[in-house]
Amino acid sequence: MSDAALSQPAPAMRSIAGRDIGLKRRYAAERRFRAFGIAAITIGLVFLVALFASIVSKGYTxxxxxxxxxxxxxxxxxxxxxxxxxxxxxxxxxxxxxxxxxxxxxxxxxxxxxxxxxxxxxxxxxxxxxxxxxxxxxxxxxxxxxxxxxxxxxxxxxxxxxxxxxxxxxxxxxxxxxxxxxxxxxxxxxxxxxxxxxxxxxxxxxxxxxxxPEVAGVGVAIVGSFWMMLVVLVLSLPIGVAASIYLEEFAPKNRLTDLIEVNINNLAAVPSIVYGILGLSVFINFAHLPRSAALVGGLVLTLSTLPTIIIATRAALKAVPPSIREAGLGVGASKMQTIFHHVLPLAMPGILTGTIIGLAHALGETAPLLMIGMKAFVADVPTSPLEPATALPTQIYMWATEPERAFVERTSAAIMILLAFLFVMNAAAVVLRRAFERRW
Incomplete structure (x- = not known):
C-alpha cells in the first residue's frame, strides 16, 4: 500500500467528522436563537417597566x-x-x-x-x-x-x-x-x-x-363601565356560546358555514372604530337610542367582543375528546343532551376564559365609545344603562386633553385604576382555567 493511500482518512471517519461539524453548527445556531429570544424578552420587559414607571411616577400622587x-x-x-x-x-x-x-x-x-x-x-x-x-x-x-x-x-x-x-x-x-x-x-x-x-x-x-381637577374623579366612569360590561356580558355570552355550539356541533360543513367561519375570524381583526361607526348609524341614527348611554356602549362593545368569544368557545368545544360525545350517544342520550350535559360543562373553563378576556378587551376600548358620544361631560352617577354615562377609557382621554397641571397626575392615576381592573380580570381568567381545566 502506498504512502498516499495511507494518508487519506477512511470514508467512515470523514462521515463522522462531517456530522460533528454539522452538530456544532446546529448547536451554535440554537445558542444564537436562544440569545436572540432572551434579548427580545429583555427589551420588551425594559420597555414595559419604563412604561409602568412613567405612569406610576406621574400618577401615585x-x-x-x-x-x-x-x-x-x-x-x-x-x-x-x-x-x-x-x-x-x-x-x-x-x-x-x-x-x-x-x-x-x-x-x-x-x-x-x-x-x-x-x-x-x-x-x-x-x-x-x-x-x-x-x-x-x-x-x-x-x-x-x-x-x-x-x-x-x-x-x-x-x-x-x-x-x-x-x-x-x-x-x-x-x-x-x-x-x-x-x-x-x-x-x-x-x-x-x-x-x-x-x-x-x-x-x-x-x-x-x-x-x-382637585374635585374630579372616576366614580361616574367606573359606574358607567360597570353598566356597559353588564350589557356586554348579558348579550355576548349567551349569543356567542349558542353560535359556537351551532357552528361546531350542528351546522353542516359546506361553503356557507366556511364563509361564516372566515368572516368571524375576520371580524376579530376589524378595527374597533368600525364598530363605533356601525353603532352610531344603527343604534343611534336608526334605532334612536339615547346618545352617550351605557346601553349603546354595551351594544357596540358586544359586537366587537362576540368574535373573540365565539373563537374561544369553539376552541374549547374542539378540545373535548370525541369519546365523550360517543359515550353519551352510546348510552342513549340525544345529541342535544350529550352537548349540554357532557360536552358544554367540560368546555366551560375555556368558555369562561375567553369571555373574561373578551370583557377585558372591551373594557379598554376607547375609539367606538368616542364615536357614539360617550365623551360627554357627566357629573352625576348613572342609575341605569339608559342614562348618560362615560367610561374609564374615555375619561382618561378627556383628562389627557386638559391643560391644567393637576390633570396630568389624575390621568396617570386613572390609567393605573384601569390597568388594575384589567389585571384582575386577566388573573381571574387564569385562575378559572387552572381550577376547572381537565387534562385528557
Whole structure:
C-alpha cells in the first residue's frame, strides 16, 4: 500500500467528522436563537417597566390630596334666611350665601381683617373652586349642622396641592409660577397651625367629572363601565356560546358555514372604530337610542367582543375528546343532551376564559365609545344603562386633553385604576382555567 493511500482518512471517519461539524453548527445556531429570544424578552420587559414607571411616577400622587381645615359657623341666618332647612330649600335659592359662609370661615380661621379684600382673596384662592358647592351639598345632606360650629376639611386648589406635593417650587421666581408669594405666606401660616394635611383622595373614586381637577374623579366612569360590561356580558355570552355550539356541533360543513367561519375570524381583526361607526348609524341614527348611554356602549362593545368569544368557545368545544360525545350517544342520550350535559360543562373553563378576556378587551376600548358620544361631560352617577354615562377609557382621554397641571397626575392615576381592573380580570381568567381545566 502506498504512502498516499495511507494518508487519506477512511470514508467512515470523514462521515463522522462531517456530522460533528454539522452538530456544532446546529448547536451554535440554537445558542444564537436562544440569545436572540432572551434579548427580545429583555427589551420588551425594559420597555414595559419604563412604561409602568412613567405612569406610576406621574400618577401615585393623585391618590393623596391636600386638605385645609376651617372652622365653619353654620349660621342659620345665612343658610336658611327664610327658615326652610329642608334639603330642597338649601339647594334652591341664592347660592352666594354659601360663598359668604366660606368667607366667614376663612376670616375666622386666619383672623383676617374683613376689610382686607386682597388678603381675603389670596386666602380664598388656596381652596378649590368646588369647595362652596361641596359645602352646600354637605349641609343639604345633613341639615342638623345648621346652627353649629364645626371643623370642616376643604380640598385645596390644584396648584396649591401641587405646591404642597413639591411639584411647584418656591425657589422659582414668582412671575414664573402660578402660586403667588402671598398665597405661600398664608399657606405656611395654616401649616404652622396644623390646618393643612394630606389625606387619601377618596374623591378620586367617588366624584364625577369636573373642570376643577382637585374635585374630579372616576366614580361616574367606573359606574358607567360597570353598566356597559353588564350589557356586554348579558348579550355576548349567551349569543356567542349558542353560535359556537351551532357552528361546531350542528351546522353542516359546506361553503356557507366556511364563509361564516372566515368572516368571524375576520371580524376579530376589524378595527374597533368600525364598530363605533356601525353603532352610531344603527343604534343611534336608526334605532334612536339615547346618545352617550351605557346601553349603546354595551351594544357596540358586544359586537366587537362576540368574535373573540365565539373563537374561544369553539376552541374549547374542539378540545373535548370525541369519546365523550360517543359515550353519551352510546348510552342513549340525544345529541342535544350529550352537548349540554357532557360536552358544554367540560368546555366551560375555556368558555369562561375567553369571555373574561373578551370583557377585558372591551373594557379598554376607547375609539367606538368616542364615536357614539360617550365623551360627554357627566357629573352625576348613572342609575341605569339608559342614562348618560362615560367610561374609564374615555375619561382618561378627556383628562389627557386638559391643560391644567393637576390633570396630568389624575390621568396617570386613572390609567393605573384601569390597568388594575384589567389585571384582575386577566388573573381571574387564569385562575378559572387552572381550577376547572381537565387534562385528557
Amino acid at each position: 393623585a391618590f393623596q390630596q391636600t386638605r385645609i381645615t376651617l372652622t365653619v359657623d353654620f349660621d342659620p341666618a345665612i343658610i336658611a334666611p327664610n327658615g326652610d332647612r329642608t334639603a330642597a330649600g338649601i339647594m334652591s335659592g341664592d347660592a352666594f350665601r354659601f360663598d359668604t359662609l366660606m368667607q366667614n370661615a376663612v376670616i375666622t380661621t386666619l383672623s383676617l381683617d374683613p376689610d382686607d379684600e386682597d388678603g381675603l382673596y389670596d386666602a380664598l384662592d388656596l381652596f378649590s373652586k368646588g369647595s362652596v358647592p361641596l359645602l352646600r351639598r354637605t349641609i343639604a345632606e345633613d341639615p342638623s349642622l345648621i346652627g353649629q360650629k364645626r371643623d370642616v376639611e376643604f380640598y385645596a386648589d390644584g396648584n396649591i396641592d401641587a405646591f404642597v406635593k413639591g411639584a411647584i417650587s418656591a425657589d422659582v421666581p414668582e412671575e414664573q409660577r402660578v402660586v403667588k408669594d402671598a398665597q405661600i405666606k398664608v399657606l405656611q401660616e395654616l401649616q404652622a397651625d396644623g390646618h393643612v394635611h394630606k389625606a387619601f383622595n377618596t374623591g378620586l373614586f367617588t366624584f364625577g367629572n369636573s373642570t376643577r
